[in-house]
Amino acid sequence: MGSDLTRDAGTTVALALRGRGAVTEAVDGVRRNLLPRGRRDREAELEVEIAALRVQLDELRRAASDLVGSDDVPTVLERVIERAASAGLTSAALLLVATPDGGSAFRAHGLGRTEAEQLAGRVRRGEPLGPDAVVVDVASARRRHGRLVAFYPEPAAAAQGRYLLEACAQHAAAALDLLLAVERNRTEATRATALLRLAHDLAVAADANAVAQVTADALPGIVGSTTAAVLLPEPGAEALVPVAIAGLGDDRRAWLRGVRMRFAALPELAPLAQRREPVVLTSDAASPVLADLMTRMGLTGMLAAPLLAGEALMGIVLVGWEGAARSVELEEAKVRVLGASDQAATALQNTRLLATVRHQSLHDALTGLPNRVLFARSLDLTLRQAAAGVGTCVLFCDLDAFKRVNDELGHAAGDELLRQVAQRLRGQVRGGDVVARLSGDEFAVALVGTREEAQVVAGRIVAALEEPFRLDGRDVRVTTSVGICAHVGPDGRGDRMLAAADQAMYDAKQRGRNQVAVADDPERGLVVPSLEAELAAAVDAGQLRLFFQPLVGVQASGCDVRGAEALLRWAHPRLGLLAPASFLPLAEESGLITELDLWAVDAACAALADEGSMMRLAVNLSCTTLIDDRLVPAVRASLDRHGIDASRLNLEIVESASLRDLPGVLDAMSRLRALGVRIALDDFGTGYSTLAWLHTLPVDQIKIDRSFVARLHTDRASLAVVRAVLSLAAELGLEVVAEGVEEEAQLAVLREAGCGLVQGYLLGRPGPTFRAELDRAELDRAEVPAPARTRRAGRHASP
Numbered sequence: 001m002g003s004d005l006t007r008d009a010g011t012t013v014a015l016a017l018r019g020r021g022a023v024t025e026a027v028d029g030v031r032r033n034l035l036p037r038g039r040r041d042r043e044a045e046l047e048v049e050i051a052a053l054r055v056q057l058d059e060l061r062r063a064a065s066d067l068v069g070s071d072d073v074p075t076v077l078e079r080v081i082e083r084a085a086s087a088g089l090t091s092a093a094l095l096l097v098a099t100p101d102g103g104s105a106f107r108a109h110g111l112g113r114t115e116a117e118q119l120a121g122r123v124r125r126g127e128p129l130g131p132d133a134v135v136v137d138v139a140s141a142r143r144r145h146g147r148l149v150a151f152y153p154e155p156a157a158a159a160q161g162r163y164l165l166e167a168c169a170q171h172a173a174a175a176l177d178l179l180l181a182v183e184r185n186r187t188e189a190t191r192a193t194a195l196l197r198l199a200h201d202l203a204v205a206a207d208a209n210a211v212a213q214v215t216a217d218a219l220p221g222i223v224g225s226t227t228a229a230v231l232l233p234e235p236g237a238e239a240l241v242p243v244a245i246a247g248l249g250d251d252r253r254a255w256l257r258g259v260r261m262r263f264a265a266l267p268e269l270a271p272l273a274q275r276r277e278p279v280v281l282t283s284d285a286a287s288p289v290l291a292d293l294m295t296r297m298g299l300t301g302m303l304a305a306p307l308l309a310g311e312a313l314m315g316i317v318l319v320g321w322e323g324a325a326r327s328v329e330l331e332e333a334k335v336r337v338l339g340a341s342d343q344a345a346t347a348l349q350n351t352r353l354l355a356t357v358r359h360q361s362l363h364d365a366l367t368g369l370p371n372r373v374l375f376a377r378s379l380d381l382t383l384r385q386a387a388a389g390v391g392t393c394v395l396f397c398d399l400d401a402f403k404r405v406n407d408e409l410g411h412a413a414g415d416e417l418l419r420q421v422a423q424r425l426r427g428q429v430r431g432g433d434v435v436a437r438l439s440g441d442e443f444a445v446a447l448v449g450t451r452e453e454a455q456v457v458a459g460r461i462v463a464a465l466e467e468p469f470r471l472d473g474r475d476v477r478v479t480t481s482v483g484i485c486a487h488v489g490p491d492g493r494g495d496r497m498l499a500a501a502d503q504a505m506y507d508a509k510q511r512g513r514n515q516v517a518v519a520d521d522p523e524r525g526l527v528v529p530s531l532e533a534e535l536a537a538a539v540d541a542g543q544l545r546l547f548f549q550p551l552v553g554v555q556a557s558g559c560d561v562r563g564a565e566a567l568l569r570w571a572h573p574r575l576g577l578l579a580p581a582s583f584l585p586l587a588e589e590s591g592l593i594t595e596l597d598l599w600a601v602d603a604a605c606a607a608l609a610d611e612g613s614m615m616r617l618a619v620n621l622s623c624t625t626l627i628d629d630r631l632v633p634a635v636r637a638s639l640d641r642h643g644i645d646a647s648r649l650n651l652e653i654v655e656s657a658s659l660r661d662l663p664g665v666l667d668a669m670s671r672l673r674a675l676g677v678r679i680a681l682d683d684f685g686t687g688y689s690t691l692a693w694l695h696t697l698p699v700d701q702i703k704i705d706r707s708f709v710a711r712l713h714t715d716r717a718s719l720a721v722v723r724a725v726l727s728l729a730a731e732l733g734l735e736v737v738a739e740g741v742e743e744e745a746q747l748a749v750l751r752e753a754g755c756g757l758v759q760g761y762l763l764g765r766p767g768p769t770f771r772a773e774l775d776r777a778e779l780d781r782a783e784v785p786a787p788a789r790t791r792r793a794g795r796h797a798s799p
Contacts, residue, residue: 080138080148080172081107090150090161094119097138097146097176104146123147131155136166140173148172194221198340202347204633208232211351212244215317215344220247222340223333225319227297229256230307230344232315238263240316252297265289272306272316276342278334279304298322303333305341309349317341364437366415367422375436379446379494380591384536386490392446393454394494396483396501397425397461399441400513405476413471417478420469428460444498451486451518458482458516466514479514481505486518491533493590532590535583538570539599545569545577546603547766550774551618551737551759554751561773563616565652565759566604567766568596588622597625602638605649609642611770618650618680626653627664632671639675646676650701654682669698680737684725702729706740709760713745723753 081095092110104124108116122129129135132152138145148169152158198218205211212230219228227247231240239260245253263269267287268279281302283294294302299320307315319337362374370378382392399421406414418441425435425443433447445461447454461482468475483504485497500519508517538544548564570578587593597619604619611617625631639646651672669679680701704725711718722738729736738750741760750758763774 077105077107080168080175081109090152090157092151094123094149094151095138095146095172096120096123096149110151119149123149132158134158134162134165136162136169138169138173138176140170140177142177145173145176194218195336195340198222199343202343204636205347205351207355208348208351209243211344211347212315214244214347215340216244216246219317219319219337219340223303223319223336225303225333226322227299227318227320229318230315231261231318233313234260240266248297255296256293259293261289261293269304269316272304272313276306276308276338278337280330294320303330303337305334305337307341307345307348309345314345314348317344367419367437369422369443370434370436372436372438375434375438375444375446376494376498378434379497382446382448383487383492383494383497384490384533386448386492388489390448391450391486391488392448392492392497393451393484393486394497394501395445395447395454395458395461396485396498396505397443397445397480398505398509399465400479400481400509402441402478405471405478409471409474409476413476416471417469417476421465421478424464424467425461428464429457433457444501451484454484454486455516455518458484462514462516481508481513482516483508484516484518493532532586532592534572535570535586535590536592538572539595543571543573544596544599544603545571545768546600546607547768548607548617548770549759549766550764550771551616551757552763552774553756554747554758555756556751559763559774561615561771562757563618563648563650564770565618565620566600566607567620568600588624591624593622594625594628594630597621598630598634601635601649601651602641605638605642605644607770608644608648611772613772614645614648615770615772616648616650616678617770618652620652620654620682623653623665626668631668632675635672635677636675639677647678650678650680652680652682652703653699666697673698673700683739699734701735701737703737703739704755706760709738709740709746709750710742712749713743719749719753722750722755726754 077095077097081093090110092108094106094108094111094116096104096106098104106116106120108119111119119129123135129149129151132155134150134152136148138148148165150158150161150165152161195218198214201214201218202211205214212232216228216230219225225247227245229242229246230244232243233239234241239262241260242256245256248256265287266289268281268290271277271279281290281294281304283291283300286294290302294300297320299322302318302320305317305319306313307317317337317340319333362371363369364371379392379394386392402414402417405417418437421441421443422435422437425445429435429445430447433445436444436446438444445457447457462480465478465480468477470476483501483506485501485504487497504517504519508515511517545568546566547569548566550561551563551565553560553562568580568584570583572578584593584596587596600619601621604617608615608617621631635649635651638644639649653669673679678700679698680703681697681699682703683705684702702725704722708718708721712722726736735757736755737757737759738746738755739759741747741750741758741762743762746760747758747762764771
């Protein structure tokens, strides 16, 4: 029997051995009880008892296997009570255990519901249950889980069954230990994942409200609470306002969003402004405001943690429980909520700093008005959104004789005059009109309406500025000249309207100043660039397409497709499919290029996801897009949304003078490289770059311009340049691609020079699908031996 037990016990050997000892003791007892009888009777009865004990041992073994294989607490409890009844040869059993959430539970076998509840109460109170009941602890070396009770028909049977019941209880304790450990590890893994997700989501949150909502959504999973809320100070008031809520129903959420809690009415939260220490709140000991809040939210306990940035309290985080939380859980929750709140506070501070920087970059520091950049963006947006027949007007205002104020009273008085002018301009325009300071003493107003309405507003501005200004205790009079340009419909050009209004303002000055002039030249004020208006709507209209030209690896042994370059096309509803040269210059001029580039990046990521292999895809970016603040977040979002490995995306930058001169180029390229995206320098050798750029710029690949490739087999200088680039790139660890391969002779020379990557019409024209293989004709052209290819091409090239 010992060998059978060792083989069947498996992973529960130790517990099963204890069961074997119990059976052995029971067998010995039976033998002692039967010794006085006749030998034949004794042997027969002994065999019966041993058979029964073997049945019990089998039940015990099955119990060990079942319990260790269970994966949740209710299943473990049901199996414990069933196996206890089977192994103990009793028809009634009761199990009471403490649950992971701090409560208790019981299971019964062979007992009615009412009887089981009464017996469970007696066990909890420690009352005796009688001589026919056996009570054992369900406990391990780690912890005490509860008690197991079995009821027997007589006391002798109870004494005999204790051994097996204790063994079953030990199996149950081991299974509960394992289950709780697994559950704890699973919970910790879930919380760690939630913390990582919180860090990622906070990094891309656009503003304070987004930071608050991300934090509130993540906290229940991190802390283990029922609800979470983030309260931020109300602007200009000593009150907190819930801006983000998680874990509440719609009714309670709607009520909570309307709550304003003044700091003076929240004495429990006062310490949060001085130290980074969460505060435990209970409904029975809270101040009236918080007690009412917790009651309405259905909570019995809450934990408040500060959002501190340095010494500044930027907000408060609240997490709550519907039931009572154990002290151990509260201590763990304090640590977790403090870690999450620290991340949220840093993100809040970053969003505020970013908002400040953005505001400063788009507003005039002296007057607080929008500057020229923001005014131009606002005007362009107004024109694009204008409906047919709706007018847009620009008023260009310039102060008359402003230089005299600066010369006579000083620049401080001139600055004060500009501030007062800005204030008066705000008072004369209508709601929705945009007032901006363009530069010096030049101001502009953009409004939606007719030319006649614009003239009314301009007249009010002229009259308002005729009133004297008070500067350094003196009354100073200045006047203004105003030029107006009007346009009707959605296809106007903001920069040309502003230029026309500027010219009209000079006309007003020439007529005697302190008056209004209207631009009536259609070439100046009413330009209709319809193609630009259509291009502005092309992204939303779904008219843009990507075509793919294969990037081919060529070696002496063969060739294969390594990836492709994504090339933009515009499916114009009236003009058909347009190549990039037909509309990209217009996009650069009109400021639409970034929207097109960002669309192309997202479409390329979608194409990579659909393609399924590990090939790479290259996308061209303009220098304007490269330094746009939206680029890096947009690339990150596209990679995440489509589940793409960042190394599969190549971003190609065309070398130019602007690439060298624009600030932020190195920073943008470094941030893209940090995402894992590869950077390529396109059209290398034709722009304004120097060899030092290859050492300075964080690039992974250079693309030799097609102008060198076109002359490879006829121009020794071009061949020398290509070989030099290949050698230098090898030293710097850069990848080289030769563009514009259209003839077999060019491919042969490149292969002989050691250029392993090429693209061009010879090996594949751009097409609407992302191909993983070359077709037969392309493959034949790529596989022709180099010497023969060179001779044939040379004959074709000679006159």
